[in-house]
Amino acid sequence: MKIVCLDMEGVLTPEIWIRVAERTGIRELRLTTRDEPDYDQLMRRRLSLLRKRGITLRRIQGIIASMRPLAGAGGFLSRLRGKVPVAVLSDTYYEFAMPLMKKLGYPVLFCNGLSTDRRGFIADYHLRQPNGKREAVLAFKRMGFRVAAAGDSYNDLAMLRAADRGVLFNPPPKIAEECRSLRTTDSYPGLLKELLR
Amino acid sequence: MKIVCLDMEGVLTPEIWIRVAERTGIRELRLTTRDEPDYDQLMRRRLSLLRKRGITLRRIQGIIASMRPLAGAGGFLSRLRGKVPVAVLSDTYYEFAMPLMKKLGYPVLFCNGLSTDRRGFIADYHLRQPNGKREAVLAFKRMGFRVAAAGDSYNDLAMLRAADRGVLFNPPPKIAEECRSLRTTDSYPGLLKELLR
Numbered sequence: 001m002k003i004v005c006l007d008m009e010g011v012l013t014p015e016i017w018i019r020v021a022e023r024t025g026i027r028e029l030r031l032t033t034r035d036e037p038d039y040d041q042l043m044r045r046r047l048s049l050l051r052k053r054g055i056t057l058r059r060i061q062g063i064i065a066s067m068r069p070l071a072g073a074g075g076f077l078s079r080l081r082g083k084v085p086v087a088v089l090s091d092t093y094y095e096f097a098m099p100l101m102k103k104l105g106y107p108v109l110f111c112n113g114l115s116t117d118r119r120g121f122i123a124d125y126h127l128r129q130p131n132g133k134r135e136a137v138l139a140f141k142r143m144g145f146r147v148a149a150a151g152d153s154y155n156d157l158a159m160l161r162a163a164d165r166g167v168l169f170n171p172p173p174k175i176a177e178e179c180r181s182l183r184t185t186d187s188y189p190g191l192l193k194e195l196l197r
Numbered sequence: 198m199k200i201v202c203l204d205m206e207g208v209l210t211p212e213i214w215i216r217v218a219e220r221t222g223i224r225e226l227r228l229t230t231r232d233e234p235d236y237d238q239l240m241r242r243r244l245s246l247l248r249k250r251g252i253t254l255r256r257i258q259g260i261i262a263s264m265r266p267l268a269g270a271g272g273f274l275s276r277l278r279g280k281v282p283v284a285v286l287s288d289t290y291y292e293f294a295m296p297l298m299k300k301l302g303y304p305v306l307f308c309n310g311l312s313t314d315r316r317g318f319i320a321d322y323h324l325r326q327p328n329g330k331r332e333a334v335l336a337f338k339r340m341g342f343r344v345a346a347a348g349d350s351y352n353d354l355a356m357l358r359a360a361d362r363g364v365l366f367n368p369p370p371k372i373a374e375e376c377r378s379l380r381t382t383d384s385y386p387g388l389l390k391e392l393l394r
Contacts, residue, residue, distance in 0.1 A: 108305040
């Protein structure tokens with residue numbers, strides 16, 4: 001019995017922070033875990049920038065509400081869910097992701113949470129647990145599942161390596177080069193085939 | 198951060214074995230975990246009966262394909278998935294459940310598997326792990342989730358008791374009486390309220 005674990009941003013949806021950077025004009029928000037592997041450092045910078053520039057959670061949610069899944073992601077995910085159970089494992093936040101999950105037919109999502117202050121600014125982020133993606137894969141293995149996983153970024157590598165089968169989807173050349181032991185594909189038909197193999 | 202775990206049969210769908218009993222005319226197949234708490238004993242009897250009466254897996258799948266979720270289950274599940282991540286935890290088999298999951302928009306399902314022999318009879322059943330429902334709840338807790346769970350039968354009690362909040366949905370009077378410490382509801386609006394509390 002098999003379960004498939006998918007990263008969200010880069011596999012099913014665009015990168016949320018890049019879209020927020022574009023819409024707010026704050027170029028520094030463009031940095032992702034592709035650029036800065038230390039996640040806490042990345043988040044501290046983001047939250048500080050948002051506060052300085054007067055951008056509340058509600059404003060960000062408005063931007064995210066206008067986003068759509070990647071072209072082809074909906075069809076890919078439907079076909080996959082018709083074959084095997086699928087869980088989306090992400091370092092994003094429920095407060096961000098829900099409108100995108102709705103557009104994908106509510107696959108189950110394991111991610112993190114945000115808290116806000118009285119003025120509506122994001123005060124802090126709350127990880128469910130350290131290394132959440134990897135821990136979820138290990139938990140599924142302990143439940144008796146074989147696990148196939150797909151991701152595109154630094155923050156996916158521990159998950160991909162913990163899985164029985166790890167697949168890189170459309171990774172930046174630097175990551176593809178560093179991880180030659182993982183299978184790589186850049187199309188949804190290719191990804192479907194690799195995950196169901 | 199919260200996750201909701203739902204039993205399938207009795208909460209979202211009718212009891213599969215009861216429908217199979219009705220359609221095949223084999224009355225003994227009506228017995229469920231509501232009647233026989235020893236699951237292995239129940240399954241051995243079922244598989245032996247099916248073989249004696251010439252009923253293959255494909256025949257059973259044909260019967261299940263004609264089943265529909267319980268009235269109101271689809272709307273309940275959609276509303277719930279719009280608020281929190283949801284996992285369906287069942288003692289059924291992927292080979293049985295997939296047509297029903299399709300009709301419910303493919304919520305993630307953690308269940309078990311079947312193997313068949315050359316003639317198409319069910320040869321054996323394969324549990325992912327012992328006490329699968331309870332173990333899934335404990336795994337979600339270790340992942341940092343608060344867990345709310347709903348079920349209706351003997352095979353749900355360990356799951357309901359392991360959860361932070363356990364709710365009985367439309368249980369037979371005997372179980373409701375034995376489990377007075379659990380909340381009980383018999384409507385989807387009531388269940389939604391209990392699970393999101």
